[in-house]
Amino acid sequence: MPSHSFNISLASPTFVLLLVEAGRDITAMFIIHDFDAIMEGILISLASTFLISIDTLRLIETPPSAFLGCVIATVASVVLVLNLRQRSDEQREVSLSTRRLVVAVATFLVALIYVCAVLFHDTVPPLPISLPYWTEVFKPHSSTPSCTRKALPLSTLSQSEGNYTHFSNVLLIVFFSHPRYNDNLDFHREVYSAYFPNIVYIGPASREDKGFAHSYDVLVDSFQSDEDLSDPSFYKMSGRMAHHMLHTALQEYDCYDGYLWAPFDTLLNVPRLQQFNQNLFWYHSPWGRPVPNPALGDFGPEPTLNKGRHAPPALISPDTSVILTETWRGWGPDWWLGDPHVGVSVCMEAFLRVPSEMRTRLAALTEGKTRLIGGSADTLYIPGRHRRVFMEVLALFLETNCFLEIATPTTVHLVVPTGEPIQYVDHWWIYQPPFNATFVRQKWAEGFEVDTFHTFHWGDRGEDGIWTGDHHHVADVRHLLKESADRQGIEFPA
Structure with missing residues (x-):
């Protein structure tokens, strides 16, 4: 007969598991011998409750009531164990030997350590759902050690100024609806790379006009980026489907604690944004x-x-x-909601495919009525723990022609878990000058705050009609950020 060899290492998980199984059975016999089967069942329930509590904290999106249930079960088990032990001692006057207790406790500890090691091992895959925001207090605020980040374009890398680290685990996604990179990209990077060490620029074409050395500066995504403004009944803006760029960037770059999405012509008040909670969504939500x-x-x-x-x-x-x-009168007199090509009627095709529990959560905000959310998509922060589910819902809208400024904010409000707040961004959308830092100072004088605003211009058109970048804006924005930090009373690199 053929011989079979079993090569099981003494250090292998299989061998350890066999020892743990044997130890568990021996412990069970000790308990039944010195107490009874009821005591064994209670202790098993107590151990299961303990492990479920740990596993729930780590993997499962669940309300606090679940943990309250675990606490109640634990207290009840402990009380019952103590009561049964007292009764057993009184009735049988059985004294446990020290040797048996030591063996039982040691076996239990071995089993507990092994199970916890397996439970928290890096190879255990997390469930594809989001943790409730209040469980973040149990987690260190850093990117997942086992996740390897994809390298960003070398030309976007920069040394943070003055060891500024508030956004060291955040990816800043800067999008261009048109390939108007020139000074816009260079000036933007010169200012913000000092505070955001991780930046990816994404647009509808490469930066080949600046030569090979810069041909990889931009992540290219040309999905429905064509523009045709000749037909007033179908105003085809090039950025109407820019949320495809957002999806692309999220898909390409995993392993960040959060993702801040903003176009190149949005001014970011960094001292204000550093005070936001990076475990929550940021948006100017109602x-x-x-x-x-x-x-x-x-x-x-x-x-x-x-x-x-x-x-x-x-x-x-x-x-x-x-x-x-x-009743839609066209873009200008009316907004995008009634547009027959990209408005609510188109977006509803995707909305009705969203899981019902998400639609119910959104309806709870709108008095039980079915509503979509529309607004500027020029500043949005997505916590990394919500990245996957956000992408999945956004993908449903991308299968239609739903407009950027309906699909993106609606997705935010569908994905955010019940009871989890959205932090309000004081985002201003302006279409009258000044399109520079002066606007922020004016709002401050009026008693308002400006966390971000669009549209910000890195240059101007001259008398010849040709747009030219103005490097003065780089120094002005830096000075503005220092002014903002002084107003907030926080330290900020000069």
């Missing part, structure tokens, strides 16, 4: 919670959003059952 602002005398959170003290929030769509296309 239900957002403002971040306390010492410059305005706010040292604690506002109980509700006071719209009179902040930039305008995003819009809530009209009744989606109403045919908005019949």
Whole structure:
């Protein structure tokens, strides 16, 4: 007969597991011998409750009530064990030998250590769902050690200024609707790479006009980037599907604690943004919670959003059952919601494919009514722990022609878990000058804050109609950021 060899290393998990299994059975016999089967069952339940609590904290999106249940089960088991032991001692007057207790305790500890090691081993795959934000207190604030980041284009790498590390684990995604890179990209990088060591620029074409050395500066995504403004009934802006760029960047670059999305012509008030919670979404949501602002005398959170003290929030769509296309007057007089090509009627095709529990969560914000959210998509922060589910929902909208400024904010409000706040960004969308740092200073003088604003210009058109970059804006923005830090009373590199 053929012989079979079993090569099991004494250090292998299989061998250790066999020892643990044997130890568990021996421990069970000790318990049954000295107490009874009821005691054994209670102890098994207690151990299971303990492990479920740990596993739930690590992997499962669940409300606090689940943990309360585990606590109640634990307390009940302990009380019952103590009661049964006391009764057993009184009835049988059995004294446990020290040797048996030592063996039982040692076996239990070996089993517990082994199970915990397996439970927290790097190879255990996490479930494809998001943790509730309040469980972040149990996790260190850093990127996952076992996740390897894809290298960013070399030309975007920069040394953080003054050891500034607030955004060292955040990827700044800067998008261009048109390939107007020139000084826009260079000036943007010169300012913000000092604070964001990880930046990816994404646009509809390569930067080949600046030569081979810069041909890889931009991650290229040309999905529906064509532009045709000749037909007023179908105003085809090149950035109408820019959320495809967002999806591409999220797909290409995993392993960050968060992702800040903004176009090149959005000014970022870095000292303000560093005070935001990187475990939460940031957006100018109608239900957002403002971040306390010492410059305005706010040292604690506002109980509700006071719209009179902040930039305008995003819009809530009209009744989606109403045919908005019949009364839509075109872009300009009306907004995108009624556009028959990219508006609500198109977006609803994707919305109805979103899991029902997500749609129910959004409806809870709109008094039980089916509504979409619309607004500027020029500043959005996505926590890394929500990256996967955000991509999955956004992909449903990308299968339609749903407009960027409906698909993106609606996705945010579908994905955010119940009870998890969205931090309110004081984002201003302007179409009248000044398109530079002067706008921020004007708003400060009026008693408002500017966390971000669009549109910011890195240059101007001359009398000849040709746009030219103005390097003066680089120094001006840097000075503005220092002014903002002084207003906030925080340290900031000069």
